Amino acid sequence: MGSPDRSGDPEIPAALERLDAITRRLRRECPWDREQDERTIVPHTLEEAYELADAAWRRDDTKLLDELGDVLFQVHFLALLLEERGAGDLAQVASHATEKLIRRHPHIFGEIEVADAAEVLKNWDAIKQTEAGREPGVFGEVPENLPGPLYARKVQRRAASSGFDFDDVEAPLQSVRDELDELIAAESDDQRFHELGDVLFAAVNVARKLHVDPELALRAASDRFRGRVQAGVDLAASHGRNWNDLSPDQQLTFYAQARLGEAKS
Numbered sequence: 334m335g336s337p338d339r340s341g342d343p344e345i346p347a348a349l350e351r352l353d354a355i356t357r358r359l360r361r362e363c364p365w366d367r368e369q370d371e372r373t374i375v376p377h378t379l380e381e382a383y384e385l386a387d388a389a390w391r392r393d394d395t396k397l398l399d400e401l402g403d404v405l406f407q408v409h410f411l412a413l414l415l416e417e418r419g420a421g422d423l424a425q426v427a428s429h430a431t432e433k434l435i436r437r438h439p440h441i442f443g444e445i446e447v448a449d450a451a452e453v454l455k456n457w458d459a460i461k462q463t464e465a466g467r468e469p470g471v472f473g474e475v476p477e478n479l480p481g482p483l484y485a486r487k488v489q490r491r492a493a494s495s496g497f498d499f500d501d502v503e504a505p506l507q508s509v510r511d512e513l514d515e516l517i518a519a520e521s522d523d524q525r526f527h528e529l530g531d532v533l534f535a536a537v538n539v540a541r542k543l544h545v546d547p548e549l550a551l552r553a554a555s556d557r558f559r560g561r562v563q564a565g566v567d568l569a570a571s572h573g574r575n576w577n578d579l580s581p582d583q584q585l586t587f588y589a590q591a592r593l594g595e596a597k598s
Contacts, residue, residue: 353423356409371414378407390549436460458494471495482547485537493541502542508535564591 359366381403388396412423439445468474516528540547565588566576
């Protein structure tokens with residue numbers, strides 16, 4: 334069952350107007366907010382975006398609602414900075430986004446037909462290349478400051494949009510195996526550096542073909558490892574042992590026992 338249509342609900346614009354008013358007041362009256370510019374705010378924007386992504390991955394609706402609010406405030410604040418120097422405002426931000434969405438969804442707002450989601454993405458990337466002000470080339474406007482896994486995926490997606498891609502996931506999986514073999518065979522630090530990069534890049538390509546976010550998948554794996562090690566630490570403590578005083582083999586034993594307990598729970 335879909336959610337009810339609230340497109341005409343007066344509470345939505347009223348809530349946005351109140352947030353806009355609060356943002357403007359903070360900019361006028363709060364010493365910290367007055368000192369900020371886009372370069373000092375963006376690190377907070379990125380942090381909020383990661384917290385939003387974490388809430389979404391955990392399917393925590395309460396946290397998701399809260400983090401969406403934090404990101405929305407960031408949008409209002411950054412738009413206000415544009416307004417102050419006459420470079421745009423929130424209305425222009427919204428209008429620009431609306432026009433872009435309409436332009437990039439011709440299968441909804443035009444006469445184009447698509448067979449599946451993959452074709453939607455292919456059209457999206459092709460349309461972007463025709464838009465005024467875009468950097469030319471296959472890799473035009475790929476941000477170099479993205480986190481490594483997301484940068485790799487972006488580069489791969491751009492190459493794929495030009496037709497340079499595997500048909501399915503089997504070839505990327507084989508690439509991971511091949512790159513692992515080359516890493517094992519590497520003999521110098523430079524070779525290991527490059528071969529490890531190739532392994533990670535190939536793994537990101539597998540994630541892309543499986544429609545898995547590599548950044549979130551890696552974070553989830555890190556959280557699982559963190560939780561399992563902590564469970565091993567706690568298990569050792571319950572036996573009167575200090576984790577840091579254990580040998581690697583003893584730590585591994587407690588770690589394995591913790592994992593076994595996790596599997597049974």
